[in-house]
Amino acid sequence: MTFSGFAASDLAFLTGLAANNDRDWFTAHRAAYDEGLKPGLAALIEDLNPLLAARGLPLRGDARKSQFRIHRDVRFSNDKCPYKVHVAATVSRTGPDGEWRKMSPGMVYIHIEPEGGSRAPVLDFDPDSIDPLDPSTLPSARGIAPDAATEVKPNDEGDYSGSGPFVAAGFWLSERPNIDAVRRAMVANPAAYFAMVEALEKAGLELAPGDPVKKMPRDFADQSGGPLDPALKRTRWIVRRRLTGAEIGSDALPRVVAAFAADARPLLEFGWKALGAGTGAGAAA
Template sequence: MAARRSRAAGDQTTAAMAFSADTFRFLKALDFHQDRAWFQANREMYEQTVRSPMVATVDAVTAVMRRRKLPFLGDPRTAILRIHRDVRFTKDKRPFNAYAAMMLTRTGRRESEGKFYLQIDPKGSFVAAGFYRPAPADLLKLRRAIAARPARFLAMQTALKRGGLALDPEEQLTRRPSGFAEPDPRIEAAIRLKSFFVLRNLATADIVDPAVLTTACVGFAAAAMPLMRFGWDVLA
């Protein structure tokens, strides 16, 4: 009897630490209301269905990352993105992000270049990794490295492909940036990129199972390592 009670308590604790249908319901409602008074009235629901599962996810993912010797670090205090938006420098004055997200880096500091990112979002959840909108000086270094040694860059792309990944083409210039002669046609598109990252969508069924979500995050991070090693080497 005691053993059954212990197992039941453990199951309840695990469920409380997992994302669920209530997570998505809360985020959809938050997106609809976008109201600070509403958020305060429903803060307990946010803590239970969004923040607590994200804390558990950061802990679980980083623990497995360490065991797998994948260089992504972070803790819930710094890795979890704030639900409150910074509206000081944008025309969009909605006060809340209608998604939950976490970010890991090789130093554990958010400002470090090269990031692993997880977003839980009713409009589409995903994991991503790479160098998103790097500073102009770093972007120039990456472009120059690609142009100087195309074979190394192409080998990195091939390694990504073996893991089922490819650089996302969304963030790119319409024309070749100034200062670059006509490059090898195989790297023409890469020279125009403004970000260097890979992305994989996540199904809701995977998100609500903590073990499956952790495995998906760590597996994706391992597959993204050719890109991370390339970027870290260039920006060292």
């Protein structure tokens, strides 16, 4: 299957799911997911793989394994809605043992939902009248759409949905040894770190705040007040780019994602070098 873009009616299913997040509604309308969104995401990954390889990027995805489940894990969540209102996947590199891992540190994350966000309120779900590719029909047209320059942030449950489609790249690290490995690389070669940041900025990318800690980590106390101070307080290193409705509805989306991954390459290579061959998997958004 060749990727041809996400259909307007399939994307509108996500808007409807946000307004009717229950098993009965999902079951009655799930054809849009099973026959549209899920195979569409698989086709996107399959078309993306050769484009990444052609750019010399050691990233790839698996049409099935790269995708995240649409079912939410509600065991430890106050929000008991059973379904996510977006679809998402990752492309990543192989682990130190040569095996491909979905969550290998230094990945590209693809987040698909209607432009303006799936969580925008709707009075009635009607795929024939809600066209995510036509801004005048979007639920967001009834309110204030997110500023394109505003960072995409997770809600209290760690869910990034609700702000529209985007692609992100970098290191969602959860293990302290991995976080400190990146920090040590920054201290060992500050020039390389700042050159990486400059290369990202030239490509129009800016590091997200990175869930910083308030105090300088003890092992790096001697760097307090220095040029690396704010950078060393980061716990994640991520860049993001918003996607438009036209982009996610077009067969050009794999090329858009591949170009973004190439622009994010300085960050990925800096982190991969810092983590070396013995790192474990980090946590993803």
